[in-house]
Amino acid sequence: MAGHRDAEQKALQSSMKSVTGFKGKGRPKIGAEEFMSIAERFGLSKPALEKIQSILAEEDLGAGPFLANYYSGLPESRVQAFQRVARETFGSRYAIGLSSGTAALHAAFVAVGVGPGTEVICPAIGFFATAAAVVMAKGVPVFCDVDESLHIDPAKIEALITPRTVALAPTHVMGSVCNMPAIMAIARKHNLKVVEDCAQSCGGKVSGRYVGTFGHVGIFSISAYKIVGGGEGGLLITDDERLWDRANCLSEGGGLWRPERFAPPRYEGELFCGTNYRMSELEAAVDVVQLSKMPETVGRFRNVKRQITGRLKTYREIRPQTLNDPEGEVGYTLRFFPETIELGQQISKALNDAGIGAGIRGRNGRPDWHIYHDMYPITLKTRSGADDCSFHCPHYAAKGGKIEYRLGDCPVADDLFDRVVNVGLNQWYTEEDCVQFADVMNSVLSHFCTEDPSAKPWR
Template sequence: MPGPGFEFLGDEERRNVEQVLANWSLTRYLFDDPEEHSFVRRLERDVEALFRSGPAIAVNSGTSALATALAGLGIGPGDEVIVPGYTYVASIGSIGHFGATPVLAEVDETLTLDPEDVERRITPRTRAVMAVHMLGAPCDLERLREVTDRHGILLIEDAAQACGGSYRGARLGTVGDAGAYSFNPFKVITCGEGGMALFRDRKAYARGFAYQDQGWPPLRDNNGVGTGEATFGLNLRMPELSAAVACAQLQRVDAVLAGTRRVRDRLVELIELHEGMRQRPLNDADGDCASVVVHTFDSADQAREVAVKLSTKPLVDSGRHYYGNMPQLKGNTSIRYQRGDLPRTDDLLSRSVAVSVGVSDAHLGSGFGVGVHSTEEDVARAAEAFNSAVRSAVTA
């Protein structure tokens, strides 16, 4: 299975879909019926209530959620947005699509954005920092928020891989000025394709809503409070069928995370630690989505040998989640980066190997491991395979 939410698809999702099909209510705008009955609107309200967030906007993908967040915050040409070099390409691409400049920064041992390097890269043109909760693990939001507040810039959370996770009790995606989730099949919960943007400020929410719905004010209420701005927008709306599945999945998010954390804890118990390797530190272990377990080795050669024995790869070879593997950054573009520009990120990823707990994705470097419903025997076999590969690599 690709992601943990996928393994929880069941009768509730099916019933919701059948309800949509029974009425052919395929869009959130239900003609003569009030929009309050739509699954899309229900999903937005459920996210706001469950995550105690500001206003939410359901869209058709995680990438659209990032774009909606950026539009709502007014990011545009001439602005710089600091983003880690270890993220999915959509984080960087969404910034570039608004004519803003992505400024790539290093990650630290947690494999999330390094607050110290972020501060070094702030210029008079910096408008925002995009904190990516990579591999389901929370960034150091306290330090990042302190940096952004001190410099008067915005904080955006890319929580595409971390829906339901938390940092010191606050759900990821709700701490910054805007947040974004993805619901594709490889994520914590899924509806096939879909995403969600969250906002702290209602004017930013109104701008974001207009961006994803052809310039309409929130909920298409011309009598409501809009931005006071006439704007063009796109059509990035989430379809009702996707929302029907997502509504059921959202109610399972804590059960999904309880499952990944249970399997993660047992896997960690069974993995032997040797000199020359360590488990990735976490900024908030309780809030980690536990979709992978990462170990970092002292030697890149050891990490590669372990990965090869497990038929996977070190994180530096993961697909378009590492800036050095993004051809968009190497071509004829004003945004140019190549491997070597972020030496600490390069080094850490070359020495790190991920074991899947709930997300099985070769492009993410998590092609080996177990699932959220794996048995004790499954977990024990995976741990022993990892232990055997490590013993061979570190004693060679």
């Protein structure tokens, strides 16, 4: 019977046509044109572009790469390499490359347990994304005032802690660093998690240790405007496997990172619906190189700042920013507080006229997302829909939570943010440039202020 059926099958097959082979030759999905598009984005000259094009014409690109972490076809994808270099650089056990610093903050807050009915203490000066990510995680940001370092004032944190507080989110601001030992002591005392936002101070150190490694989680923005980064990217580091798991779950919604993707959760809180905040291979290809250059970049900035501050005179009417660790500064800005805004405006203008880039916000300055009272989506407690569960959450109300945000909540930040004069530094200044820079600053400051060797020194 079976033999009869086989014979029938063979007869059927021989009476039908079968494929003899297709002639169409595939071209790579991502080929020379896309490569050229990147080269053009670099702004290369026409002859340079033509040279690249002629080289590419001789290359066989095969079927073309997928520029995704999971399907790179390489023994180590560029994202994996970026994560490895991050682990090696910061000495952390885990690192995740993400699509932005904001994504890293969101993943970090969810990982440490921010959710409906919880609060996170954020600095009055930092960046909107930190507080926004608390809200994205369905928590409520509570702003803490700063001190003359322009960083969160550890002496003011404890008064803001409530039974709803789950985390502290110190932000290292504009190349400077927070007082991490004091912050960690408060966190330990109250059993709080710490998410360090290092977006603006990648490479900064406190007592010789990188910022981002003190807290339970450290996050970085790896965007074009930061010390490390080519376009848009983020980085999260931690030593805690559970926090790494949960941060991965938020940023890899499909559970892709798990040893067994479809296995049931290994513990409560391991598996939940997340986002796709993955870093692309293109971004990682740039960032892995950028990150490995970071120590040298920071070293140049530090060196320039040290050379300049070492030559600056001290003045009665201005106070240099307090530095929590002068040796650990990244040092891409020099900041000081003049007695009055008017004096700051005069100094700032004179510095600019003399060829040194300086700025002051001044009274009634333009809205700025680096100061709490201008972070309107937070201060107005906006929401994307009726069910948003942050400020308006029934769990929050049930735990006695109620928050209003007003200008004046953080008076030191209000004052210092308007009055601070920011002077930009360039990592590529030569010794001669530094001497010139300091001489010009001294001459401008001497014009408006009184030299006073006993005034607060520059660090």
